[in-house]
Amino acid sequence: xxxxxxxxxxxxxxxxxxxxxxxxxxxxxxxxxxxxxxxxxxxxxxxxxxxxxxxxxxxxxxxxxxxxxxxxxxxxxxxxxxxxxxxxxxxxxxxxxxxxxx
Amino acid sequence: xxxxxxxxxxxxxxxxxxxxxxxxxxxxxxxxxxxxxxxxxxxxxxxxxxxxxxxxxxxxxxxxxxxxxxxxxxxxxxxxxxxxxxxxxxxxxxxxxxxxxxxxxxxxxxxxxxxxxxxxxxxxxxxxxxxxxxxxxxxxxxxxxxxxxxxxxxxxxxxxxxxxxxxxxxxxxxxxxx
Numbered sequence: 001x002x003x004x005x006x007x008x009x010x011x012x013x014x015x016x017x018x019x020x021x022x023x024x025x026x027x028x029x030x031x032x033x034x035x036x037x038x039x040x041x042x043x044x045x046x047x048x049x050x051x052x053x054x055x056x057x058x059x060x061x062x063x064x065x066x067x068x069x070x071x072x073x074x075x076x077x078x079x080x081x082x083x084x085x086x087x088x089x090x091x092x093x094x095x096x097x098x099x100x101x102x
Numbered sequence: 103x104x105x106x107x108x109x110x111x112x113x114x115x116x117x118x119x120x121x122x123x124x125x126x127x128x129x130x131x132x133x134x135x136x137x138x139x140x141x142x143x144x145x146x147x148x149x150x151x152x153x154x155x156x157x158x159x160x161x162x163x164x165x166x167x168x169x170x171x172x173x174x175x176x177x178x179x180x181x182x183x184x185x186x187x188x189x190x191x192x193x194x195x196x197x198x199x200x201x202x203x204x205x206x207x208x209x210x211x212x213x214x215x216x217x218x219x220x221x222x223x224x225x226x227x228x229x230x231x232x233x234x235x236x237x238x239x240x241x242x243x244x245x246x247x248x249x250x251x252x253x254x255x256x257x258x259x260x261x262x263x264x265x266x267x268x269x270x271x272x273x274x275x276x277x278x279x280x
Binding site (some may be wrong): 002006007041060061062064065066067069070072073075076077078080081082083085087089090091092093094095096102 | 106107109110171172173174175176177179180181193196198200206212215216218220221222223235236238252253254255256257258259260262266267268270272273274275276277278280
């Protein structure tokens with residue numbers, strides 16, 4: 001059977017409800033997936049939402065490089081000269097910010 | 103790039119606080135609108151990110167903003183032969199530029215460029231104080247990605263729209279800009 005990871009937040013008491021309206025097609029798809037794993041629908045929805053939430057937050061705080069990022073990463077890591085567009089962008093800032101910047 | 107220098111000289115960029123009116127902010131990207139209207143103040147107050155807004159002098163109406171937060175890059179999966187050119191830490195301190203938005207009423211006058219350059223300068227200042235190797239961001243669409251690419255950002259192939267640039271390069275650009 002496919003792996004299903006439960007999550008630690010489920011240990012807490014279930015005190016609140018979340019309700020969403022979704023299309024019947026989406027509901028059917030989710031039901032099929034939950035049944036495939038032998039999990040009650042609500043548990044499937046909650047566990048996967050919690051997982052997605054954790055992943056979202058983690059992606060905001062950390063970039064986990066993959067082997068295929070190596071070339072791009074090394075390019076950014078090299079002490080390269082700034083391109084003209086970047087210098088121009090910062091020159092614009094220089095030109096108009098003398099009067100602000102509280 | 104259209105730049106209205108007279109307009110830009112009338113604006114102020116400052117940290118978001120409770121007196122800023124952001125209820126009517128609308129830039130055409132719903133996610134960016136929602137963030138400044140509903141979440142930015144709370145996240146900034148709790149020190150998860152810092153949000154910088156732009157207003158015109160003598161006004162509290164937010165016409166643009168950006169948000170910065172701490173970030174790190176986990177480079178531990180990169181091939182070992184590259185490691186001699188890399189910082190020895192597997193986690194590399196960086197800064198994440200999470201949102202940039204300009205209100206519809208002020209678009210096409212160079213405010214977006216000014217906000218981005220202000221964000222870059224602030225990243226360099228932050229890196230000068232506590233260290234920081236890269237500015238990292240997720241371009242919200244192809245247009246934004248093109249703009250950042252033109253400034254020297256590189257795309258990370260494994261991550262949709264995630265791009266980065268070395269802070270040293272930006273620091274050099276600031277010096278070159280005079």
